[in-house]
Amino acid sequence: MSRLAQLPARVDLLVIGGGITGAGIFREAARAGVSVLLVEARDYASGTSSWSSKLVHGGLRYLKTGEWRLTAESVRERERLLREAPDLVQSLDFVMPLYRGIKPGKTTMRLGLWLYDRFSSGGAHSRFLPAAEASAAQPGLRAENLLGAMRYQDARTDDCRLVWRLIEQGQRDGGLALNYVVAEQLLQAQGRVCGATLRDAETGESREIAAGLVINAAGVWADALPGQPAGAPRLRPLRGSHLVFPQARLPLPQAVGWLHPRDQRPVFAYPWQGATLLGTTDLDHREELWNPRMQRAEADYLLEALDWLLPGAGLGLGDALSSYAGVRPVVDDGADKPSAASRESAQWASPGYIGVTGGKLTTFRVTARQALRAAAQQLPALRLAADAAALFDRALSESPAELPDLAQIGERVGEQVFHLDDLLLRRSRAGLVLPEGAEALIEPALAACRAQLAWDDQRCAAEAGRYREYWRRQHDPRGLG
Numbered sequence: 324m325s326r327l328a329q330l331p332a333r334v335d336l337l338v339i340g341g342g343i344t345g346a347g348i349f350r351e352a353a354r355a356g357v358s359v360l361l362v363e364a365r366d367y368a369s370g371t372s373s374w375s376s377k378l379v380h381g382g383l384r385y386l387k388t389g390e391w392r393l394t395a396e397s398v399r400e401r402e403r404l405l406r407e408a409p410d411l412v413q414s415l416d417f418v419m420p421l422y423r424g425i426k427p428g429k430t431t432m433r434l435g436l437w438l439y440d441r442f443s444s445g446g447a448h449s450r451f452l453p454a455a456e457a458s459a460a461q462p463g464l465r466a467e468n469l470l471g472a473m474r475y476q477d478a479r480t481d482d483c484r485l486v487w488r489l490i491e492q493g494q495r496d497g498g499l500a501l502n503y504v505v506a507e508q509l510l511q512a513q514g515r516v517c518g519a520t521l522r523d524a525e526t527g528e529s530r531e532i533a534a535g536l537v538i539n540a541a542g543v544w545a546d547a548l549p550g551q552p553a554g555a556p557r558l559r560p561l562r563g564s565h566l567v568f569p570q571a572r573l574p575l576p577q578a579v580g581w582l583h584p585r586d587q588r589p590v591f592a593y594p595w596q597g598a599t600l601l602g603t604t605d606l607d608h609r610e611e612l613w614n615p616r617m618q619r620a621e622a623d624y625l626l627e628a629l630d631w632l633l634p635g636a637g638l639g640l641g642d643a644l645s646s647y648a649g650v651r652p653v654v655d656d657g658a659d660k661p662s663a664a665s666r667e668s669a670q671w672a673s674p675g676y677i678g679v680t681g682g683k684l685t686t687f688r689v690t691a692r693q694a695l696r697a698a699a700q701q702l703p704a705l706r707l708a709a710d711a712a713a714l715f716d717r718a719l720s721e722s723p724a725e726l727p728d729l730a731q732i733g734e735r736v737g738e739q740v741f742h743l744d745d746l747l748l749r750r751s752r753a754g755l756v757l758p759e760g761a762e763a764l765i766e767p768a769l770a771a772c773r774a775q776l777a778w779d780d781q782r783c784a785a786e787a788g789r790y791r792e793y794w795r796r797q798h799d800p801r802g803l804g
């Protein structure tokens with residue numbers, strides 16, 4: 324029987340979108356005493372949630388815009404994820420060099436980080452390093468006018484693994500989740516949303532499903548979901564891009580954050596899964612939303628920042644392993660500059676329907692619980708677990724990724740993989756951090772899919788072709804001109 328034919332005629336809750344927001348809602352709903360189905364149009368996390376900076380952070384920069392609540396909440400969630408998911412979220416030391424004549428100065432940074440520390444239960448993590456210590460902590464640092472650096476702590480994750488773990492946990496608790504299934508049209512009866520038409524993107528099959536409540540968690544696509552009631556906020560899609568370098572070409576003992584000399588926006592570089600990430604940009608994205616690409620001007624902007632901070636590094640685009648771009652689902656609050664637009668989440672509701680978008684990876688749990696508290700008003704059977712309830716069963720934990728390898732890929736083939744890119748770009752991040760899009764792992768990965776998913780020769784050839792073409796178009800830094 325097909326995947327759609329196996330679904331029940333009705334579920335209590337239908338969640339649309341399998342990024343971090345939908346996955347967080349799905350995880351909490353699955354243990355809230357209601358039946359829940361999540362549908363994701365492509366692969367889990369393939370929208371924005373796989374292309375973030377992968378920082379689970381308090382958002383130091385939000386202090387500057389007075390968003391204290393967002394910072395305090397983000398710090399609390401960071402602490403909690405560090406405690407509850409140590410295999411998925413690890414603490415990350417940052418140094419932030421400070422230069423004479425460049426704002427923020429030492430006093431402002433000290434005050435900001437003092438507050439940051441206060442929000443965290445773990446006490447003081449930050450401290451000022453005088454110039455000599457700063458240069459020792461981060462070799463190669465621009466020496467001219469160096470005052471010193473602030474050292475502080477945040478955290479990093481693998482955004483895709485975090486999404487997958489929430490899906491896996493929700494399924495374990497009885498929820499149903501389907502990737503490559505599109506919600507094509509919401510259904511309404513007597514002024515109430517009562518279900519949706521679903522289409523299996525792999526087979527083309529369609530069917531309707533009834534739902535007591537529908538939650539639209541479709542990220543940057545949330546305002547365009549067909550058939551939804553009026554009331555969605557206007558979104559302002561903001562693109563952010565990253566370059567990934569081999570650690571040997573950009574070895575960093577810890578993360579380094581600084582202000583771009585051109586426009587004083589914060590940028591950063593840090594070690595991640597055996598490579599080094601350099602990011603990020605923040606621009607209005609006016610192109611189509613599905614496959615955002617880094618533009619050459621963004622790469623030049625990031626390389627200029629790096630060259631300013633580490634003048635001896637001598638890195639060019641030719642050194643990069645890959646590039647990637649994502650589009651932030653930010654609510655249009657009329658801010659003049661993209662970076663000034665608030666990162667708070669937005670929620671709207673009508674009978675039978677709740678929409679939720681915006682927000683951060685870091686605060687997914689808060690966003691999910693807010694959406695489900697609103698859902699409970701329309702679905703009285705929904706009983707949210709206590710706020711203190713652990714997010715994950717310990718049995719699901721895995722070893723933190725150092726550098727993706729074949730063993731890791733082989734283990735993850737069974738995680739609802741439909742295409743080679745699901746495996747090489749999301750279940751594992753090999754395609755981003757290994758040379759040539761992990762070309763050396765393509766054949767062994769196909770062999771694992773042949774054994775576990777019964778792919779035949781024709782399917783393997785088609786998948787290899789699809790993956791190589793996709794990687795070249797989306798992630799090959801040489802393609803940036």
Ligand SMILES: Cc1cc2nc3c(=O)[nH]c(=O)nc-3n(C[C@H](O)[C@H](O)[C@H](O)COP(=O)(O)OP(=O)(O)OC[C@H]3O[C@@H](n4cnc5c(N)ncnc54)[C@H](O)[C@@H]3O)c2cc1C
Nearest residue numbers: 340342343344364370371372376378506542563649684685
């Ligand atoms: C460059 C960049 C850097 C960032 N860095 C950080 C960071 O370091 N830390 C942090 O906390 N946050 C960060 N963020 C923010 C964070 O990544 C996003 O807020 C978050 O991933 C958004 O998740 P989402 O689930 O709302 O959207 P998405 O991940 O886009 O999920 C929505 C999903 O809905 C699916 N969908 C759409 N339409 C349909 C339909 N009709 N039927 C079924 N499915 C559908 C899409 O395929 C998509 O997968 C960053 C964002 C960007 C772009």
